[in-house]
Amino acid sequence: MQFHSFTFFAFLAVVLGLHYALPRAARRHLLLVASYVFYGAWDWRFLLLIALSTAIDFVAALRIEAAREPATRRRWLVLSLLLNLGVLGFFKYTNFFLASFCALTGADPTQWLLPIVLPVGISFFTFQSMSYTIDVYRRQIAARRSLVDFALFVAFFPQLVAGPIVKAIEFFPGYDRWRAPGDADLQRAAMLVLVGLVQKSVLADNLAPVVDGYFGDQWQPGWLAAATATTAFGLQIYFDFAGYSNIAIGVALLFGYRFPVNFRTPYLAGSVAEFWNRWHISLSTWLRDYLYIPLGGNRGGVSRTQRNLMLTMLLGGLWHGASWNFVLWGGLHGLYLAAHRAHRFWLHPRLGPRVVASLPYRAAAWLLTLAAVGFAWVFFRCVRLDDGLRTAGELLLPARLGESVLSTPWLLVIAGTLAIAWLADRWQLFARIDGAHWGWRGAVFAALWLVLTVFAATDSQVAFLYFQF
Amino acid sequence: MRARVAPMTPPRTTVRALLCGMLLFAAVDLGLFRSGLYAWLAKPNSSLGWFTRHTRFEPLARPPVEQPSVLLLGDSTMGEAGDERALRSRLGGRGTFTNAAVPGSTPRVWPYLFAQMPAPPGGWRYVVVGLRDFDDDGAGPMGERRHDLSFLGPALGLADACVIAGEFRDAAARREVWLSALCKAHAWRRDLQDLLAAPYQRYLEVRRQFGWLRWGQPYAGRDGSMVGIGVEGDRVVGLRPDQHDALQQLTHLVWRRDVVDDSGHRRRWLGELVDRVTATGAQVVFVRMPSQLLPRAAARVPATAVLDELARRPGVHVLPFDAFAELERPECFFDALHVNRAARTRFTELLAEALRARFPADLGR
Structure with missing residues (x-):
């Protein structure tokens, strides 16, 4: 069901x-x-x-x-x-x-x-x-x-x-x-369920054939193909899982149960550590509270902290699936977190707070985080490790540029969703909608229904990706 | 012990917002999609666009005439073969002809197409239905053909949805039927997606034809020939590289492997078409379109029980099986299914002769 x-x-x-x-x-x-x-x-x-x-x-x-x-x-x-x-x-x-x-x-x-x-x-x-x-x-x-x-x-x-x-x-x-859900709760629940359905049925399920093709029997050489396919998967899994979480939180709210948020625009993170504060928050806090901290957390010096980070992420990777791909994915994130920690403690004081807070630095950090997270997704998605290494090779040492697997409309949609995510994050878009006059909220509902009606991938029902975990 | 429960806030504004959303959605669905405004504005050159054009717009442009009106129904084989103007000319100006063939359509689509098309002032006198074959055995179960929903989406009402949904075993197809019946934005979604995928190309097309009630590429006959193809042993030979897409179709034509009995579906929907047409006082003429451009591998008596049954009903005529047999040669086809320009002219002549012979009072000299 x-x-x-x-x-x-x-x-x-x-x-x-x-x-x-x-x-x-x-x-x-x-x-x-x-x-x-x-x-x-x-x-x-x-x-x-x-x-x-x-x-x-x-x-x-x-x-x-x-x-x-x-x-x-x-x-x-x-x-x-x-x-x-x-x-x-x-x-x-x-x-x-x-x-x-x-x-x-x-x-x-x-x-x-x-x-x-x-x-x-x-x-x-x-x-x-x-x-x-x-x-x-x-x-x-x-x-x-x-x-x-x-x-x-x-x-x-x-x-x-x-x-x-x-x-x-x-x-x-x-x-x-x-306590029974009130007016604001029902508004939030309806919005969460609709947004979740759009994320799942419109965005994730329409990206699925592109991703399945590239990581299946339509693999093609070239950096652009690998980069766009990896981007497509990064977005697919985000929209799939965030969509599921939003529906789950919305449905629970309809019954009067308030669950914590599970995703907070993770692809706007300026570091991998921030990414894990925004991605699958319920799992990352579980791992922090019941694994990382009991292992010693950041107590006991640099090397023990790095070891704890790596162990937590390796086990987190293994939690996602019984395959060496997931272990490698977790290991990569462990390395990223260790590198980020070292960077924060060694480089930030040398650069000074003005440089760290400057727009070019933050933009570079954001792009680097996106690239690192995207690169790791290759191993999360590939079926066999060999395939993952082949795609990783195309990303790191490309022989040629190749062609994008995403069409121009898709690239526009991705740019649009990033803009909405930015607005949601910086401008509190959804809180503003929740507080708006009922007429405006009705217009938003109508727009979401229309998007769902016209663009939902209804030909086949794609199961939520996280069900396999 | 449980804490005291806080009083519930009545969800008034959320209910208002949801109702407002539903009304706005319904207004867009009604005003843009159900009204036909979207089709008129966007000029979709798809099968669905043609269906809508035939049923909503072309009748508005039809001049009032006092002559017997003849409607041609069928799929693209009728579209490519039936020349409206040539028919009128061949019959000495006796009768007006409307070719409402929709590419890819099937017998399940035609009753709806007929029902939705406004009749001319005197009503339709004859409805000529082009069938690819009189044989009840088909390449697959037509009842499960989801593509039909692409045409029917805008035409379906809730009562129709009950009937059509029941024909599908696939839950996704049944859902599709219901969604299309309830919401026309859903029925038009593929076209809208197509428009948004290449908006500039569509804009150029629309600008060229803005305001017109007839758009797209009306059938005008196409050149080309399949001459040179033949059968050697168990394979089709002689195809040029640009004709290889036709191989599967030709293989089916010659050997007709894995055919299934589709008589139930044909009986249901051809019967429905006959019911709807004869209820208006018009007569139905079934014709077998030229299709067998290569001979069948094994002589076989086609199962024509459905056509035989229909032929016994009042107001139904079935032209002989081999009425257009002279056109069933590779040189008369530009691909595996459709006759070329020269054969189109000949088909029209033969059809005019057959109609004149059968209905001399209306269409005779």
Whole structure:
């Protein structure tokens, strides 16, 4: 049940209607049932997996809270983490490690690989559930007494299959002080859902054939082809995932649940560190809070900080997919972050604040960040590492200029979206629209509907890219 | 314990904004797309543009006449073969002829085309329908042909959508039908995308034809010939390099492999066309267009049950299967499907003779 399908909107209408028709006490039960129906529509067998993960963490959190001995608390935490990571590891990484073992030893992969189906959204709900036990262990939140409350936190359908990864510490305070969405909330929700649909169906899905062609059987030599195809993928994945996140946040808001923003115009970032403060914010903060800081963060000197950054990004890369491509992608970002950190500490004081704040410096930093992030996308998108290296070779050491894979209208659309992103970032465009007279807001709605009607790629429904993670 | 719940703010302005958005959207859809203004302004030279031109604009430019009016329906094979002016001339000025052939259209499109076309003052007297073949076996299940929606989009109402959507197994096609019925901006979206992809070229085209009710490239006959092609063993030979696109079509013509029984679809939509035409008092004439430029590999009796059934209905005429057989030679075609200029003239002569013989009171000397 894809977010941009009619089935989903019919499902949403029914659940919303029932939600506000039922007494408040029954709404949690309704949302839990609806969430399980939503997930079961993908593959009902994996409902057991969610239920198992929920039960383990529910019990573990209660035990952690009840235990007086630190060692007992730690044992329950370790048990919860091992079980969660064990399930994730089995489904997501077993074949990756077996295939790597076969490649190293020359063993026949067909004899070793297991017929494992990856449950949709497993990386998201596992991380979400883990955040709960860790927060309880850290005494940042109290363990939940109600299994329904906790099960809903793990399985709430707007963010179940592709995030945002809402941490327990962010979810439960709003849950406990639930209030019905007001006028401003509904305006924001409607805008988020519409903008998300435009991002997904109009921009991402129309870029998909260009990207699939280049990274599939229509690869062509030349720097321009590689650069435009990589740009196209960078935009496709952004619009795809940001579109999904906006719909998820908007739908949750319709039910009165306020989720944190997941993307803040990441391609306007002036450094890779800033990029990660703007891209998939829920994952980057999760990795920061539950991996980077426990590893030592930036405490312990330069080399330990660099090591922690690299480890966090390598594991972040592996979280995205069980393939060496993703490890390489994460590793590249680790290198970028380490280089940025070194640059900030060594070069900035020598250049002086005036130079660093100057427009040419900031423009150069922005372009360099775009180029670095774009280059790394090559390894994220390619199917085989060889293909990624071939395209990377075209970007770094081109033999010829080649031809753009994006047509002139597409380049204009990209320029237009960058301008809108800039306006949204600097001029608070969406906040201004939300605060405008209802007539103007109506005109914006009409314009978005028209764009969606005319330009949505309706011939085939392209699944959200992040569902595979 | 749960905290006290804050009172809900009534979502008045959001509801107003959403309603305002819907009204504005409906106004644009109605004023620009449903009204035909977009087609008149943008002059789309697409199949959909032709469909709209035939149904909305050409009738406005048609001079009132007291003679029997004859409508030619079909796909591009009828478009390339049927010469309106030559027909009138061959029949000594008896009758006016309108060639409303739409390239790529199929029997499912024609009832809607007929229904949407305003009839001339005395109504249509005869509707000549050009079929590529009388055979009920086709290259694929026509009911699943999504391209038909490109024509039907602007014509579909909600009642039609129920019927058409039911013919598709593919959910995306069914969705397409409903969206096109509800919202004409959706039906015109491909043309709008085409316009925005090359706006300057379209601007030049529109400027040239601004204000006209008839645009595009009316069929005027084309030169060229497929002479030299033939069959050797199990392959078509003699194609020039610029003719290789025709190979698949020719292969199907000769060997007709993997044909499927499409009689249900033909019965449904040719029957619908006959119903709609005869309800107006007009008569239907089915003709088999010259198509078999290479002989079939194996002699086979075509399944013509649908045409046989239709021929028994009052007001329906079926010209003989081989009425235009003399044109079924490579030298009469400029590609695998369409007759060339010389054959167009001959087809028109033969059609005029056949109509005169069949309807001497109206079209005879």
